[in-house]
Amino acid sequence: MYKLALISGDGIGPEISKAAKSVIQLIHNMYDVKFEIIDVEAGDSVLKNNEKALPDLSFKVIKNSDVCMKAPIGESAADVIVYLRRMLDLYANIRPSKNYPNIRALKDDIDLVIVRENTEDVYAGLEYDFENASIAIRLTTKKASTRIAEYAFKLAKFRNKKKSVVSVHKANLLRKTDGLFSTTCREISKKYTDIQFSDMYVDACAMNLIRNPENFDVIVTTNLFGDILSDEAAQVVGSLGIAPAANIGDNFAIFEPVHGSAPDIAGKGIANPLSMILSVRMMLDWLAMKNNDNKCVDAAQKIEDAVTKVLAKGIKTPDIGGNNKTEDVTNTILTELRSTQ
Numbered sequence: 001m002y003k004l005a006l007i008s009g010d011g012i013g014p015e016i017s018k019a020a021k022s023v024i025q026l027i028h029n030m031y032d033v034k035f036e037i038i039d040v041e042a043g044d045s046v047l048k049n050n051e052k053a054l055p056d057l058s059f060k061v062i063k064n065s066d067v068c069m070k071a072p073i074g075e076s077a078a079d080v081i082v083y084l085r086r087m088l089d090l091y092a093n094i095r096p097s098k099n100y101p102n103i104r105a106l107k108d109d110i111d112l113v114i115v116r117e118n119t120e121d122v123y124a125g126l127e128y129d130f131e132n133a134s135i136a137i138r139l140t141t142k143k144a145s146t147r148i149a150e151y152a153f154k155l156a157k158f159r160n161k162k163k164s165v166v167s168v169h170k171a172n173l174l175r176k177t178d179g180l181f182s183t184t185c186r187e188i189s190k191k192y193t194d195i196q197f198s199d200m201y202v203d204a205c206a207m208n209l210i211r212n213p214e215n216f217d218v219i220v221t222t223n224l225f226g227d228i229l230s231d232e233a234a235q236v237v238g239s240l241g242i243a244p245a246a247n248i249g250d251n252f253a254i255f256e257p258v259h260g261s262a263p264d265i266a267g268k269g270i271a272n273p274l275s276m277i278l279s280v281r282m283m284l285d286w287l288a289m290k291n292n293d294n295k296c297v298d299a300a301q302k303i304e305d306a307v308t309k310v311l312a313k314g315i316k317t318p319d320i321g322g323n324n325k326t327e328d329v330t331n332t333i334l335t336e337l338r339s340t341q
């Protein structure tokens with residue numbers, strides 16, 4: 001039995017969490033991967049009656065669980081997810097983008113992953129005010145650069161696709177911080193002779209993601225650049241609404257969509273649940289790896305297949321050109337999952 005802490009979030013968060021919960025419940029009932037879901041409060045809604053967006057009790061429950069899933073949070077996202085990433089040392093943020101059937105993308109044959117350093121950069125929370133000026137400190141350490149580079153090369157090897165890692169930075173301007181990141185990635189690349197390695201400045205990468213996204217395999221980058229490029233990569237394959245993510249540390253992980261709380265469509269029943277459902281898939285893959293649990297491998301693949309089939313049938317929310325509701329997509333996925341058992 002896996003103890004799963006679930007943050008339902010703000011905006012469209014509760015709508016897509018409901019979808020994820022029903023998928024997890026079905027996996028629990030039909031695929032023999034057992035979950036105990038523990039609802040955890042965090043976010044803007046909690047701030048109304050609480051001093052902290054992430055109450056101490058919520059943090060404790062998350063820490064004592066086996067894994068966490070999180071729907072998007074609104075304005076207090078930094079106090080919840082950025083805090084959790086740093087406190088739990090979830091140093092690798094993994095953000096895949098690939099084509100799915102019936103979703104209009106800029107190109108075909110896109111299958112890339114952004115590996116974003118998740119604990120440093122300007123997210124270290126070191127900002128100061130002076131008279132009429134403010135500064136933010138950008139932190140880069142050898143340790144964090146080494147472990148994220150190692151993660152990226154291991155992932156490229158494991159994926160066994162184009163076997164390439166591109167290190168993305170702005171070392172021509174940020175000579176110290178990105179200089180350290182870039183030289184560290186290059187150093188680590190020497191250990192992985194079967195993986196092609198290259199550097200790319202972040203501005204060129206932003207352009208190349210549109211010009212030839214199909215050329216990328218694994219992109220390793222610093223925190224802020226990874227944040228920005230992953231929204232771009234999600235739209236290149238169709239929508240933020242299909243973009244899942246994982247925050248991975250040595251012993252714990254949190255899975256969440258790439259996007260935010262989408263206040264412009266909240267409450268309308270049209271949020272794409274696939275970002276959250278594909279995050280469930282990523283969670284199952286991680287549980288499989290961590291616990292050597294083959295049932296999780298199987299369940300993860302079933303989710304991927306069900307998503308692909310439902311999209312092939314043209315059941316889609318408006319962000320990807322359809323006219324279905326969140327519930328239609330979720331229910332069709334559940335039906336698909338039931339039929340393949």
Ligand code: NAI
Nearest residue numbers: 072073074075077081240241259260261262265271272319
């Ligand atoms: P956003 O990612 O919420 O929305 C950007 C655009 O994508 C909107 O047009 C939205 O409707 C669309 N979109 C996002 N997810 C979708 C889905 N599942 N289905 C269909 N369309 C979807 O970015 P925005 O508007 O800049 O931020 C809104 C709030 O989210 C802010 O308060 C921000 O702080 C927070 N945020 C939280 C994050 C987190 O919890 N990890 C990450 C990013 C933003």
Ligand code: MG
Nearest residue numbers: 227228231258
């Ligand atoms: Mg972001």
